[in-house]
Amino acid sequence: MKLTTAQALVAWLTAQRSATLDGDEVPLFPAVFGIFGHGNVLGLGTALAERRDELPVWRGHTEEGMALAAVGLAKATQRRQVGIATSSIGPGALNMVTAAGVAHANRLPLLLLPGDTFVSRAPDPVLQQVEHFGDPTVTVNDAFRAVSRYFDRITRPEQLIATLPQVARVLTDPAEAGPVVLALPQDVQAETYDFPDALFEPVVHHVPRPRPDRRSLAAAAEVLREARRPLLVLGGGVRYSGAGERALEFALRHGIPVTETTAGRTLVPHDHTLYAGPLGVTGAASANTLAAAADVVLAVGTRLQDFTTASWTVFAPEVRMVHINTARFDAVKHGALALVGDADATLHDLGPELRDWRVDSDWTARAAQVRAEWDAHIDKLRAPAPGLPSYAQIVGVVNELSGSSDYVMTASGGLPGELVGGWRAAGGQPTMDVEYGFSCMGYELAGAWGAAMAHPEGLVTTLLGDGSYLMLNSELFSAAFAGHPLVAVVCDNDGYAVIARLQEGQGAQPFNNFYADCRTNHAEPPRVDFAAHARALGCSVFTASELGEFGDAYARARTAATVEHRPAVVVVRTRPSAWTEAGAWWEVGVPQYLSGRAEYDRSKPGQVRYTHRS
Numbered sequence: 001m002k003l004t005t006a007q008a009l010v011a012w013l014t015a016q017r018s019a020t021l022d023g024d025e026v027p028l029f030p031a032v033f034g035i036f037g038h039g040n041v042l043g044l045g046t047a048l049a050e051r052r053d054e055l056p057v058w059r060g061h062t063e064e065g066m067a068l069a070a071v072g073l074a075k076a077t078q079r080r081q082v083g084i085a086t087s088s089i090g091p092g093a094l095n096m097v098t099a100a101g102v103a104h105a106n107r108l109p110l111l112l113l114p115g116d117t118f119v120s121r122a123p124d125p126v127l128q129q130v131e132h133f134g135d136p137t138v139t140v141n142d143a144f145r146a147v148s149r150y151f152d153r154i155t156r157p158e159q160l161i162a163t164l165p166q167v168a169r170v171l172t173d174p175a176e177a178g179p180v181v182l183a184l185p186q187d188v189q190a191e192t193y194d195f196p197d198a199l200f201e202p203v204v205h206h207v208p209r210p211r212p213d214r215r216s217l218a219a220a221a222e223v224l225r226e227a228r229r230p231l232l233v234l235g236g237g238v239r240y241s242g243a244g245e246r247a248l249e250f251a252l253r254h255g256i257p258v259t260e261t262t263a264g265r266t267l268v269p270h271d272h273t274l275y276a277g278p279l280g281v282t283g284a285a286s287a288n289t290l291a292a293a294a295d296v297v298l299a300v301g302t303r304l305q306d307f308t309t310a311s312w313t314v315f316a317p318e319v320r321m322v323h324i325n326t327a328r329f330d331a332v333k334h335g336a337l338a339l340v341g342d343a344d345a346t347l348h349d350l351g352p353e354l355r356d357w358r359v360d361s362d363w364t365a366r367a368a369q370v371r372a373e374w375d376a377h378i379d380k381l382r383a384p385a386p387g388l389p390s391y392a393q394i395v396g397v398v399n400e401l402s403g404s405s406d407y408v409m410t411a412s413g414g415l416p417g418e419l420v421g422g423w424r425a426a427g428g429q430p431t432m433d434v435e436y437g438f439s440c441m442g443y444e445l446a447g448a449w450g451a452a453m454a455h456p457e458g459l460v461t462t463l464l465g466d467g468s469y470l471m472l473n474s475e476l477f478s479a480a481f482a483g484h485p486l487v488a489v490v491c492d493n494d495g496y497a498v499i500a501r502l503q504e505g506q507g508a509q510p511f512n513n514f515y516a517d518c519r520t521n522h523a524e525p526p527r528v529d530f531a532a533h534a535r536a537l538g539c540s541v542f543t544a545s546e547l548g549e550f551g552d553a554y555a556r557a558r559t560a561a562t563v564e565h566r567p568a569v570v571v572v573r574t575r576p577s578a579w580t581e582a583g584a585w586w587e588v589g590v591p592q593y594l595s596g597r598a599e600y601d602r603s604k605p606g607q608v609r610y611t612h613r614s
Helices: 005-016 044-050 063-076 099-104 140-146 158-173 213-226 236-241 243-254 283-295 345-356 362-380 392-402 415-422 443-454 466-471 474-484 497-506 528-538 547-564 597-606
Strands: 003-006 016-020 025-027 033-034 057-058 083-087 110-116 151-155 178-187 192-194 203-205 231-232 258-260 275-278 296-300 320-325 339-342 405-409 430-435 461-467 484-492 540-544 567-573
Touching: 003 005, 005 044, 005 158, 005 178, 005 192, 005 296, 025 033, 025 474, 033 063, 033 362, 057 474, 057 528, 063 099, 063 110, 063 430, 063 443, 083 430, 083 528, 099 110, 099 140, 099 178, 099 283, 110 140, 110 430, 140 151, 140 430, 140 547, 151 158, 151 203, 158 178, 158 203, 178 405, 192 345, 213 296, 213 345, 213 547, 231 243, 231 497, 236 243, 236 345, 243 258, 258 283, 258 405, 275 283, 275 415, 283 484, 296 345, 320 345, 362 415, 392 461, 392 484, 392 547, 405 415, 405 443, 415 430, 430 466, 443 466, 443 484, 461 466, 474 567, 484 528, 528 540, 540 547, 547 567
Parallel strands: 016 203, 033 057, 033 083, 083 110, 110 178, 151 178, 231 258, 231 296, 258 275, 296 320, 320 339, 405 430, 405 461, 461 484, 484 567, 540 567
Antiparallel strands: 003 192, 016 025
């Protein structure tokens, strides 16, 4: 089949299918987000135009934003579908590097197709080309190598035959999932080649479910049977495996209290008798209390990031770790006894090894007891009070008015702590995306656009601060133009409040975070009219300055987004210094002369450096 390189790539993309967790067959690549320039408009752009009915292309307005939308799409489909983003060469390509970092940190599949300079070098230096004096083979796209799971530069059309199976492998492998970058020199995009027909035959990709070896299972079962105070930690791998129900059955059978990581949030119904709450710095004091007393931790599908482990101080120094993960890289962390396998398959195989073993009922009952205490604390934080509303109160209203099939998101600032720590999930399906692997400001809006595409059965609500809104808001217009409904709650507290909290809480002087502490030549500097700005981007807009107003505004925004098929933005003034505290430590570099150094010196010795395997 004689095709250009670009035509062959697009034909292959349209032939790839994916099996969902429910067994349905869907396109592996359901959407392309594109901004065209001289590096991709004629080659790849023409090929996409020819297949527009099979592979929808959505116009983005920043390359970073549209690539983040593709990340949000992947998360909302439990990694069963992959978004694509394409750009021209130079600055357009480099704008997508941040999104690649988000996908890499969060283990989410993403396909990036940046244009590249001419392989022929005939017109060098081409517009937007950066020249390296000592290496003419280097282009700006090499910057992607640090944030790619798989990187290739296609310098000959026939190279697609070898590389495309590797692309599919990485994007659908639970242990390898992450960003794939295919750099496409613009002259090669237009070259033709006689490609084998077999390359374009439809393929359905089923996510593999590897199982651990029997010796590891037996060793893990022995450790668990010796446990008196075990704790089950459910991470994002449980979500992507579809193992939530299996994990809860396992916990009930053996009486093990359950906690969640940020990526695993909403796997467990809030009122489940064994649920102790989310773990870590942005979690709940209830889960952290149990973690400190646990003698064995069974971690499932988590990379045990520092916010989950409170910089490895949330567990007792003598704790033993058993870790189920598809990625051996994660499974062996901190000396854990590794069970390398799929979460659902491994829990299925581990159950019979434990036979009738069950934890003492006093330990089992502690989960409900400590969570009830945390619930009472959250109830107080959510209670109506005069003045500007707090983040906790905003989250409470959104939680109360959201349905079981709705989807809630955030990424940076103080809102992850409020959403992870305070949200009460109905359970049954993952309904939260807190991007706290890379904590990328701006993901809240761009990622919500992608999530709205992938989540038509419920309404997407994204919560963000004024700082994130100002950093990346252009995809609000993209979603409005495309006709994808979502609700964005913009909490305006006059600056980077959570970093000001970190700064001042450690004894440093207020500086460059709140606008009041920033340099300006104005006696009265201007303020942003977020409502007018969002309205100008094609959104329905509602405003509030107190809790009762917010409840009414949010309810009306939900209706407007659904009826008008476009984003609805709620702008609400919030308190700048009211937070939900989980009572956990987070290690940051504190100079000796700041007051926060004393707490640092007290907490640092409590870090678990390496766990006991036997």
